[in-house]
Every structure is written in C-alpha cells, then in structure tokens.
Amino acid sequence: MAQPTFEELIEVKRDGGTHSVAEMDAIILGYACREVPDYQMAAWLMAAYLQGLDADETVALTDAMVRSGSVLDLSSIPGVKVDKHSTGGVADTTTLVLAPLVAACGVPVAKMSGRGLGHTGGTLDKLESIPGFRIELSTEEFVAQVRDVGLAVIAQSPDVDPADKMMYALRDVTATVPSIPLIVGSIISKKVAGGADAILLDVKVGSGAFMHTEDAARELALELTRVGKASGKEVHCVLSDMDQPLGMAVGNALEVREAIETLAGDGPEALTELCVDLGARMLVLGKVATDEEQAERRIAQAIADGSALEKFARWIEAQGGDPRIAETPSLLGLSPHVREVTFRDSGFVKHFDTESIGRAAMRLGAGRERKEDAIDPGAGLVLDVRVGERVDSGDRIATMYAASEELLDTAEELLVASIEMGDSAPARQPLLREV
Ligand code: URA
Numbered sequence: 001m002a003q004p005t006f007e008e009l010i011e012v013k014r015d016g017g018t019h020s021v022a023e024m025d026a027i028i029l030g031y032a033c034r035e036v037p038d039y040q041m042a043a044w045l046m047a048a049y050l051q052g053l054d055a056d057e058t059v060a061l062t063d064a065m066v067r068s069g070s071v072l073d074l075s076s077i078p079g080v081k082v083d084k085h086s087t088g089g090v091a092d093t094t095t096l097v098l099a100p101l102v103a104a105c106g107v108p109v110a111k112m113s114g115r116g117l118g119h120t121g122g123t124l125d126k127l128e129s130i131p132g133f134r135i136e137l138s139t140e141e142f143v144a145q146v147r148d149v150g151l152a153v154i155a156q157s158p159d160v161d162p163a164d165k166m167m168y169a170l171r172d173v174t175a176t177v178p179s180i181p182l183i184v185g186s187i188i189s190k191k192v193a194g195g196a197d198a199i200l201l202d203v204k205v206g207s208g209a210f211m212h213t214e215d216a217a218r219e220l221a222l223e224l225t226r227v228g229k230a231s232g233k234e235v236h237c238v239l240s241d242m243d244q245p246l247g248m249a250v251g252n253a254l255e256v257r258e259a260i261e262t263l264a265g266d267g268p269e270a271l272t273e274l275c276v277d278l279g280a281r282m283l284v285l286g287k288v289a290t291d292e293e294q295a296e297r298r299i300a301q302a303i304a305d306g307s308a309l310e311k312f313a314r315w316i317e318a319q320g321g322d323p324r325i326a327e328t329p330s331l332l333g334l335s336p337h338v339r340e341v342t343f344r345d346s347g348f349v350k351h352f353d354t355e356s357i358g359r360a361a362m363r364l365g366a367g368r369e370r371k372e373d374a375i376d377p378g379a380g381l382v383l384d385v386r387v388g389e390r391v392d393s394g395d396r397i398a399t400m401y402a403a404s405e406e407l408l409d410t411a412e413e414l415l416v417a418s419i420e421m422g423d424s425a426p427a428r429q430p431l432l433r434e435v
C-alpha cells in the first residue's frame, strides 16, 4: 500500500483504529520536521484525546518523540543520574530544594526544567527571579557544571525532544492536555532524551493537579512506570496530595525564599516532609544509600549541618546568580503593593480550591494568562493557614504582593472564593497518598 496521507492517519484515529509503529513515526516525526501543519496535528491530537492510545501506541509515541531530537549523553558524569519530575502543582517548590539537597548527598543532578503551565508554576520561572541566573547553558557547560558543582538546572535545549515542545504548545490551546497517553509521552520522552539513568515521578492528585481523582492519578502513575520501563529506564512513582498548595508561598521570588528556608531547616511542614521523602528515594535510586531509612538520615544531616544550603549557594553562583541570597533571602525583591487578606467568618478551613489559589497568584503577576505575557518575579502570595485549621474572623488568610492595587483587588476576590469553611475539622489527608 502507498504511504498513507496525514488526512488518512487522522481518519484512522478518529474512527478508533490503531496506529502501527511506522504510522506513529510518520505522525510525530512529520510534525516535528514541520511537514505537517498545526491544523492537521491539532485534529490528530483531538482524535487521540477522544479515542485514546493503546499500550503499544503509547510506547511508539514516546519513542518517536525521543527520536525527534538529540539525546543528551551524561555518561562522562560519574554516578547514577537521577531525574525527578512532578506532574505540576501549586507551591510545588520541591525541585529548588531537592536538586541541591541530593547533590549535597552525592547524587549528581543534571536537570532540564519547564515553565509554568496554566495555574501551575514552573521551575525556570522561579529560577529567573534570581537576578543574573542563567537558565541557558550549552550542553558542554551543563555537563561540566554537574561534574564540578554536582548539579545544574537549565531550560530544555531546543534540539532535545522538539516534538514535545511543539505538541505541548498545541495541546495547551486545543483542550487536549489532560490525556493520559499524551501526558505519558510528553513526560517520559523528555526524561529519556535528557539522559537520566533513573527517574522519580511525583504524580499530583487533587484540586490543584491535572488529575483530580486518585483513580485517574493512579492510572497515570502506572502508565508512566510501564512506558518508562519499556524505554529502558528505572522508574519510581509516588502519588502526592495537591488538595492544597504544597508550600505556603505561591509566586516566583517567594518560592525561592521558601526553598532557601526549607534548605536551612525552617521550611513549612508539608514541603519539608515531601522533600525529605523524595530526596531519600533519589538517594536510593542513585545508589548512595542502601535503604530509605539510611537515606532519610543522610538527608536530615545535610539540612542540619548546612551542606545543603552551601550546595545551593554554589549552584546559584555557578549559573550567574548572587549566592548571598542563601544567607539573606530578602535580597530577592518583592512587588511593592502589599495586602493582608483576612477571614470574614470563624470556623474550620474545610477545603481549598487549589487551582483557584494558583490562578489568584497568576492574577497577581506570578504566572502567565497567555504564553507571551511577562511574569512579575516579585508577585504572589504567602498563605497563613492549612486545611483543617480553626480560625477566627480577622485572622490572616494570606499576604499578597503585586505591582498595583487593581491586581490585588481581583486576586483577593479569587482567593477568598477558593476557601470553603465548615463547622468541624475535615479528615486529615496524608501527604503521600500511595507509592
Ligand atoms: N507535564 C508534562 O511535562 N507534560 C504534560 O503533558 C503534562 C504535564
């Protein structure tokens, strides 16, 4: 048979058919080399979103995405390279804490990170709130820095997994993001192309995550593990709670400040707990600890003896930022208009609409409504309460920072509406839902 046209490939998926490996290659590689226009790829993505991809198709998708660009060679860096990826959340500052923390314990971290998506923050945006910090390094500089300092975190280079960048931008504007096979292809292809030996995946579940229910998050976790293994990588997956922001700070400079406090041992409880847990798993995956108990002791020691914070300072300096922020986080400026938001009623904090809290921070200037929007690095909010706490009217919900009073007005409305009050304390959700 002659090579099918792209229109015929869309038809196959539209009608619930199954693609061969050769067809999947034609779709992904054809789009990545710009032979296929956006409108045809958008139609195929919607067909794939609605009809799904089976187990073999998801592996073929992932493999084709990896081959759309180059694969980083990290073999000149000694040790097991462990990468960690979160499916995206609010106040998820873990990468900023974990990268220097596990590097201080001897696990090399060579990480490529992304920008914020929708209501969730991105590590690159947070790092760019540090004046002078360079998120773009050549592959040689990147590898050399990991060898010398123990870690580097950079923007994904344009020739690594270009299919993901192009497809993600299209999915973002065609309502095709929350599809398990498309998310799996996106995440695993990026990690494989990034050259890691082992991958730790933090799948978020709850009102601030892309997966709202535990069933959906579990299905995603199982697929990520299966496709990661099929791609020859050791994959470890945890499900963690995103029914409330992980840390208390939502916003770029604010989250860097909070990461520094956490590395110094003064961070918020949930963020600290998740970082210690994930960090210990990375030490075991990286083969510098034999079991998680021993690993947790190493992690706790690196926080207590200051070596994690010292590693953070060396990292920031290596990438052009001011290392003094490690000692004096207030060097990171905040936006000039400040407002304290308070509870109007007494009672228990019953539920947060975490996505709305993320959107409130976005409104303040911490995120983008459209791709071309600029971020205000000093904008955002710091919460004062967690779900389950008893509060009185007049107690503080949060302190907000923005460039103008008008921004504070709209964000305040969103923030207040995102909190549901009750007469009794709700049942406590464990932070780690499942491993
Ligand atoms: N995170 C990713 O990297 N890709 C997705 O598709 C969704 C979340």
Ligand code: CA
Pocket (backbone or CB within 6 Å): 384, 385, 386
């Ligand atoms: Ca409190």
